[in-house]
Amino acid sequence: MFPRVILNGILIKKSQQKKIGSPENYKERFFVLDTKELKYSECRPGKKPVLKGSVELNKIKFVEVVNTELPIPCNFKFPFQIFYDNYYLYIFAPDNNCRQQWVTALKEETQCNDTVTKYHPDMWMEGKWRCCQQTEKLALGCTEYDHTTLASKKPPMPNPEMIQPHTDMRVVTAIQDFTPTEIGDLQIKKDQKYILLDDSDLDRWLVQDLEGKTGLVPSTYVAGKFETNFSRFEWFNNDIKSDEATQLLSKEAKEGAFMVRRSSRPGQYTVSVFSNVPGANAERKPNVRHYLIRQKLNSEAPFYVAEKKSFSTIPELVHYHQHDCAGMVTRLRHPVSRPLSDRRPSIVPDDPFEDREMNPLELKLEEKLGCGQFGLVMGGTWRDKKVAVKMIKEGAMSEEEFKEEAKVMMKLSHCKLVQLYGVCTQRSPMCMVFEFMEQGALLDYLRVKKGDLSQEALLGMCLDVCEGMNYLESSNYLHRDLAARNCLVSKDNVVKVADFGMARFVLDNDYTSSQNSKFPIRWSAPEVIRYGKYSSKADVWSFGVLMWEVYSEGRLPYEKQNNMEVVNSVNRGQRLPKPDLAPEDVHVLMKWCWKEKPEDRPTFAQLLHQLPSLPNE
Ligand code: ADP
Numbered sequence: 001m002f003p004r005v006i007l008n009g010i011l012i013k014k015s016q017q018k019k020i021g022s023p024e025n026y027k028e029r030f031f032v033l034d035t036k037e038l039k040y041s042e043c044r045p046g047k048k049p050v051l052k053g054s055v056e057l058n059k060i061k062f063v064e065v066v067n068t069e070l071p072i073p074c075n076f077k078f079p080f081q082i083f084y085d086n087y088y089l090y091i092f093a094p095d096n097n098c099r100q101q102w103v104t105a106l107k108e109e110t111q112c113n114d115t116v117t118k119y120h121p122d123m124w125m126e127g128k129w130r131c132c133q134q135t136e137k138l139a140l141g142c143t144e145y146d147h148t149t150l151a152s153k154k155p156p157m158p159n160p161e162m163i164q165p166h167t168d169m170r171v172v173t174a175i176q177d178f179t180p181t182e183i184g185d186l187q188i189k190k191d192q193k194y195i196l197l198d199d200s201d202l203d204r205w206l207v208q209d210l211e212g213k214t215g216l217v218p219s220t221y222v223a224g225k226f227e228t229n230f231s232r233f234e235w236f237n238n239d240i241k242s243d244e245a246t247q248l249l250s251k252e253a254k255e256g257a258f259m260v261r262r263s264s265r266p267g268q269y270t271v272s273v274f275s276n277v278p279g280a281n282a283e284r285k286p287n288v289r290h291y292l293i294r295q296k297l298n299s300e301a302p303f304y305v306a307e308k309k310s311f312s313t314i315p316e317l318v319h320y321h322q323h324d325c326a327g328m329v330t331r332l333r334h335p336v337s338r339p340l341s342d343r344r345p346s347i348v349p350d351d352p353f354e355d356r357e358m359n360p361l362e363l364k365l366e367e368k369l370g371c372g373q374f375g376l377v378m379g380g381t382w383r384d385k386k387v388a389v390k391m392i393k394e395g396a397m398s399e400e401e402f403k404e405e406a407k408v409m410m411k412l413s414h415c416k417l418v419q420l421y422g423v424c425t426q427r428s429p430m431c432m433v434f435e436f437m438e439q440g441a442l443l444d445y446l447r448v449k450k451g452d453l454s455q456e457a458l459l460g461m462c463l464d465v466c467e468g469m470n471y472l473e474s475s476n477y478l479h480r481d482l483a484a485r486n487c488l489v490s491k492d493n494v495v496k497v498a499d500f501g502m503a504r505f506v507l508d509n510d511y512t513s514s515q516n517s518k519f520p521i522r523w524s525a526p527e528v529i530r531y532g533k534y535s536s537k538a539d540v541w542s543f544g545v546l547m548w549e550v551y552s553e554g555r556l557p558y559e560k561q562n563n564m565e566v567v568n569s570v571n572r573g574q575r576l577p578k579p580d581l582a583p584e585d586v587h588v589l590m591k592w593c594w595k596e597k598p599e600d601r602p603t604f605a606q607l608l609h610q611l612p613s614l615p616n617e
Contacts, residue, residue, distance in 0.1 A: 007105045008032040012076045014090040026074035059084040063106040067121045105183040119145045172196045172222040186215025235335035237261045246288040249274040256333025269293045275330040356422030386436040391429045402505040416468030418498035437488035445489045446554030461495045468497035470604035473536045482542035483523045484549040522557040537598035544593025552579035
């Protein structure tokens with residue numbers, strides 16, 4: 001059986017100076033801990049790492065943090081030590097959490113070893129141990145060694161069966177067995193109950209079992225009695241209190257601006273909504289009302305604001321009240337969320353995987369899905385989840401800049417954006433792992449379904465894209481290459497925006513300059529073509545062209561003209577004609593997106609307001 005990888009990452013290793021006179025140095029190494037050994041390799045960006053050494057786990061006698069006041073001569077300032085075969089290996093982590101992860105993982109893997117009873121908590125320097133002044137390097141340690149880890153010391157928790165559903169703790173049931181694949185995971189068994197401690201990450205939830213052991217499990221492996229995983233909705237703000245909600249909604253000051261947030265009452269949620277309609281107390285200011293979402297026990301449809309209208313999930317409740325105020329002061333019209341830059345990271349605190357550098361061994365590549373600007377796109381699985389993997393061919397992308405940006409892109413999360421789950425930058429070719437979209441690119445979908453698409457479906461596609469773009473706009477993020485070829489369709493015919501921001505990392509000259517053949521001239525606003533001036537309003541122009549592609553079922557915009565002719569005719573003020581399938585009002589909206597001056601074009605928020613009222617029959 002192959003060893004299972006537990007942890008990997010870049011750390012700094014101090015030379016062991018096993019030979020007399022060999023130099024003291026500190027080198028960055030890519031460490032991999034698996035169930036058999038700890039290996040370290042030289043990192044060579046874009047290339048395969050070269051193995052430099054390894055330690056068999058069964059030889060390890062202790063692993064512990066180093067407590068020292070000595071100045072640390074490398075960039076990573078958090079040392080830990082591994083003692084094996086009478087050698088000390090000193091390793092430096094970039095922060096305390098990372099160090100703790102490694103020490104805990106190593107201790108867990110070696111706890112059945114024949115470990116020492118005492119160890120040295122400080123360093124060996126200039127012929128003596130700094131902690132106890134002993135002058136023999138292999139002298140018995142001076143501090144009791146504890147081989148157990150914090151995780152195994154937690155007190156047991158109460159039986160989930162005893163917990164009432166309206167308390168702070170939520171109980172979930174495993175719908176299938178899960179065997180840990182990572183440090184920090186928890187083994188769960190089908191049909192057993194667990195306490196849900198944190199569901200703020202979309203994919204990995206923190207749960208606790210009957211014995212009090214806590215750990216992460218894939219969110220798809222457990223089901224709550226009630227739907228709780230709605231953090232992907234734009235209107236959901238997990239950690240906003242009523243004062244901040246009032247402030248944000250008042251700033252928005254739009255009739256029906258709303259959000260759902262966790263209530264100050266444990267385990268409950270509140271809808272906060274802005275309205276200018278005077279309430280019972282007309283003096284009340286600002287005009288934000290907070291409605292507690294109440295829950296009926298033992299009901300199939302437990303959630304309600306107005307008692308006569310109850311729903312089995314909160315998203316259903318919100319959806320209903322988006323169309324009908326039913327007891328609220330106004331309909332829920334405009335979702336509001338905290339600006340992205342102010343949001344706390346949504347993943348479990350101290351989660352070592354937060355930056356989503358993925359372990360290549362967890363990624364299984366299967367079928368070819370297509371070929372794009374950056375290279376092959378493969379279907380595959382990551383932790384039992386179907387994913388799409390973009391393999392970035394060498395020389396196609398400015399990788400260093402991209403790696404930084406990927407962290408921002410991964411935090412963008414919306415049900416109408418194709419989610420970037422993570423990246424594998426340690427392997428070559430580098431790859432990006434995305435949410436899998438069963439029906440492929442929107443452009444192909446339109447062409448395949450030509451003749452079969454109803455007005456409702458066509459408008460629905462534009463609305464989906466507009467929702468995703470509205471989220472990007474409100475996050476101050478530019479797409480820069482919005483077009484039907486860069487949107488994808490899910491198995492339920494939901495259209496999602498993909499490839500946002502990626503145009504900046506293309507290295508192909510044919511693509512990057514407006515003078516060149518692959519530049520998306522037909523989708524670009526005049527100011528982009530003339531001066532490369534990108535903005536949300538330039539994205540709005542492209543959105544107008546995308547609407548045109550939708551209503552013409554995948555035709556090429558300005559199909560009879562070459563790029564030069566397109567530029568000239570747009571400069572003369574000519575615009576795309578109304579597609580046969582487009583109602584007049586839809587064409588009016590397209591033309592609004594194609595106003596010469598960016599400031600005359602609508603925002604996505606305005607478009608989102610207009611689109612649902614357009615004819616769809
Ligand atoms: P690139 O960004 O390298 O230009 P594309 O995004 O154009 O690549 O992808 C090429 C093709 O791969 C698409 O046309 C589509 O068929 C397929 N594809 C890309 N991403 C996904 C995905 N997330 N799910 C399913 N298929 C995908």
